[in-house]
Amino acid sequence: MPFQELESILGAIEPHYQSSERRQLQRILEIWTTLVTDAIAAHTQPIAIQRNILEVATASPVWTQTLVFERPVILRKIRDLLSIELSDIRFSTVQWRPPQAEAPIEADPWQSHPSRLPDETPEVETQLALFSNAKTAFDRWSLIIQSRAQHLPLCPECGSPTPPGELQRWSVCAICAAQR
Template sequence: MAFNTLNQVIGSLENHGGLQQSQEFQSLLRCWPEVVGAAVMAQTRPLAVDRGVLKVATSSAVWAQQLMFQRRQILAKLNLRLPAPLVDIRFSTAQWHKPLMAEPATQEQTVLWREHPSRVLDTPAGDKIEPKPAVKEPKAAFQQWAEGIQARTQSLPLCEQCQCPAPPGELQRWGICALCATKGW
């Protein structure tokens, strides 16, 4: 997974119609790393300002509690840099795992996936697998899925250890499939 800089995140928030942020919140996001430092920044995510109260998601309850003890100092530092002063800060783990938005794959992510050892081309060279209409019955859907997997894997080389079809990149990298390799780890 590629990490984005704070400026990239802010830029994507500006461009995303449903998450239009105010100038004040954007300036808060810009000064947040300087105020809290790199260690705290990695464990926090400012979410919004509501009636002068900054809401910040934290990676764990321990971080939320620790930062509650430091909130007055953080608040004072932020208010020196912000045009409109904040009244308080609330730290919570509630929205830590919630993604900000679905972002399209970056060029770097696309290149990484193309070079990944577990990647298998959708169809063998020259063959074309036609998509089949969706089936609503569970047994028929499973059968259709199993046939699709069989069609995609029939031309793959076999793992020496388990004799299952494996992507060529995995066999080149480890000499066995990824499942067998992880058993050895």
């Protein structure tokens, strides 16, 4: 089947396939940044409409508290601008996903350091993405360490999981190498 033909069929199906709540959410998402202040937009993510209630993920409990007072204003704007009559908005941190979790990698000496490991595997990335805000940085860190340790060769001297770069350079881990 030619791609264009497939595309036109999907185009015809899509409006019927998507529920009306799904379409309403889409329209709200399109203008969300104009419905709320920049600060609120940066700390909220509309995620669903269920039983006529808009569910909005928030970056922290503090934002949830703040937004409870904004709720009537946002509801009124959605009604006035989109003619969507919602019964309520529910704010919760549970489904919050921090935008751009990975900072861009910059060139530095660490990039070529022997203790440096190859970049995280996609599997680890996925696991990290599942962490909510409630988890601490320590949890993220220990997951990375555990995951790396499972795949690492062991130092022949002390038996610790060791980055391959260290073994190549010193035949032992960096700690054992330093003690020599």
